[in-house]
Amino acid sequence: MPKAKTAYVCTDCGAEHPKWQGSCAECGAWNTLSEIVLQPAVKSAGAARGGYAGKAAGASQVMPLTEVALTVEARTLTGIGELDRVLGGGLVEGSVVLVGGDPGIGKSTLLLQMLGTLGVQLPSVYVTGEESLAQVASRAQRLGLPLAPLQALAETCIERILEQAAQVRPRVLVIDSIQTIWTELLTAAPGSVSQVRESAARLTRFAKETGTSVFLVGHVTKEGGIAGPRVLEHMVDAVLYFEGESGSRFRVLRAFKNRFGAVNELGVFAMGDKGLREVPNPSAIFLSAHAGPTPGSAVMVTREGTRPLLVEVQALVDQSSLGNPRRVALGLEQNRLAMLLAVLHRHGGVAAYDQDVFINVVGGIRVQETAADLPALLAVLSSLRDRPLPEKTVAFGEVGLSGEIRPVPNGEERLKEAAHHGFRRAIVPKANAPKSGRVGELEVVGVERLGQAIDACR
Incomplete structure (x- = not known):
């Protein structure tokens, strides 16, 4: 068998190198090169267009911007006011949103609550790669969400996920999490740089061609950044981070990137037995209730x-x-x-x-x-x-x-x-x-x- 060709990709900037070295020649980061296996892409109708039976994209043509319809993007309210604020006023059709945060901070809970309110007006699918469908259903019952409009899929292969999405045609698709998704075109392990980058690219292309709004749940590193290549944050339209102090029931959702709204927008939630609850007046929780004037x-x-x-x-x-x-x-x-x-x-x-x-x-x-x-x-x-x-x-x-x-x-x-x-x-x-x-x-x-x-x- 011919020897497989390998390359080394920087997890911070995504630059490729023919051999391993201590630092990345592009961004200068140390110990960020990881090995990937290079394989030629398989020419098939499904794989060429993202692994789903979608319409073929027409040839692009140069045209003046005066002929482009300058229409305001239609937004759909998620039913969670603080999330709508962070997104810039609602959910934009065809947008790709990356949600990161520490384990157990409430990422999956927030997105499941969003689907519980959106499922009545917009068909949606929750794709889980870390939990079973029984665990997802148990959490939905614990949160008091209606189970009828919720649709879930336990799958990690991107080709089968896009195939199911092409049949169901959801308007909102949640991937939990992107680090567990893999493609058949690459032999690297799930969570590696090449798998995360290729899977995110396929999902982004699917969102833009079909108008489906996609939410990607991302793991974080010890330093607090999204795990995987830095190019992942450049692919998506919005990057949201969940923050919260250990032992505190308050959670802060902050937008670090948003192509459809203000950056550094803030949403405040309180975690309870019924999931995340909005805090419409966050100033009240950031002010201590002193009995009288206090020095310092x-x-x-x-x-x-x-x-x-x-x-x-x-x-x-x-x-x-x-x-x-x-x-x-x-x-x-x-x-x-x-x-x-x-x-x-x-x-x-x-x-x-x-x-x-x-x-x-x-x-x-x-x-x-x-x-x-x-x-x-x-x-x-x-x-x-x-x-x-x-x-x-x-x-x-x-x-x-x-x-x-x-x-x-x-x-x-x-x-x-x-x-x-x-x-x-x-x-x-x-x-x-x-x-x-x-x-x-x-x-x-x-x-x-x-x-x-x-x-x-x-």
């Missing part, structure tokens, strides 16, 4: 996607017994915390070089915007002085290296959200403050320098 606590208004959120930032400043005091940030960038402490010393006259500083964002949420600079410094100052901030006070703003308070986008919406939750005072950049100085019952204090913000907290 500051409330900020962050923005995730199109939604403003009230989040509590807590700080603990304590005398350090080490030569190099610790700087620990949970939910904020640690390097930015070190920079802000230097600005506080240089332009605020408050030294913390001999203190351990710990910053935590309540609820396990990660704040990635610069609007958290000012409330983080105010929380540190409050803990250092052991003096709480004025009651019902909210703050946001970016702090520059020269001590200036820079404006942040969507300041008016942030102020309206704070006023809606009963806050009475806001310390914000002067450029974000309204001319009247008030938003309803909320008094707005505009500041230009860090010293002015510190004085406003007395």
Whole structure:
């Protein structure tokens, strides 16, 4: 028998190499090359078109965009408001969505609940490669879902999955999970780079040619990224990540890529005995219910996607017994915390070089915007002085290296959200403050320098 030809593919960027080497020559990542077996594609009518009896794609032609029908893509509501928000307003026909997250976080539960509500209006199929049909039916009963509209298939071969899909013609197809799917054209093991890439490509082609909306469940690595080649995330239209702290019943669904909506959109769920339940007012769970004013606590208004959120930032400043005091940030960038402490010393006259500083964002949420600079410094100052901030006070703003308070986008919406939750005072950049100085019952204090913000907290 002729010797099988092999190649080595980078799991991060998908680049192929003729022989193994320590690092990828394209992206520079180390120890990411995995071996695959190269085989010529089988020329058959089914395999050439994705393994299903679909219509042959016509030859493409060059045409001006003025002749293309500029119609708004039709969206279908899934019946789960937080999921619709993250998807950009609903499910788009022919879209491919990749859902990742830690084991047991609720990926399969959310998609099964979605099919339970969509099955009445749209035919759908749940393909499971990790569980039996009895396990899927048992979970659906436990969640209280109607079993009549739910259709399931226990299969891992992509050719047979697409063959069944061509017969049933579902409008929504869920693959749980993509790492278990394999194709007969390759001899590599399921979950390998070549199998995941080829199976995802076949499913994407099927979705675009038939208009079926496809959801792919993806495993994650130890670092938290989607397992498999990085090109998998480039193939799909949207990438959603499920996040949640261990021991907490709250789950956060975040969009990291979305061709049909806003990126970094956020959906909040609570896990219960009947599955995932929507949290329409997530600001309530991100604010701690203190009996009274507490030192080291500051409330900020962050923005995730199109939604403003009230989040509590807590700080603990304590005398350090080490030569190099610790700087620990949970939910904020640690390097930015070190920079802000230097600005506080240089332009605020408050030294913390001999203190351990710990910053935590309540609820396990990660704040990635610069609007958290000012409330983080105010929380540190409050803990250092052991003096709480004025009651019902909210703050946001970016702090520059020269001590200036820079404006942040969507300041008016942030102020309206704070006023809606009963806050009475806001310390914000002067450029974000309204001319009247008030938003309803909320008094707005505009500041230009860090010293002015510190004085406003007395």
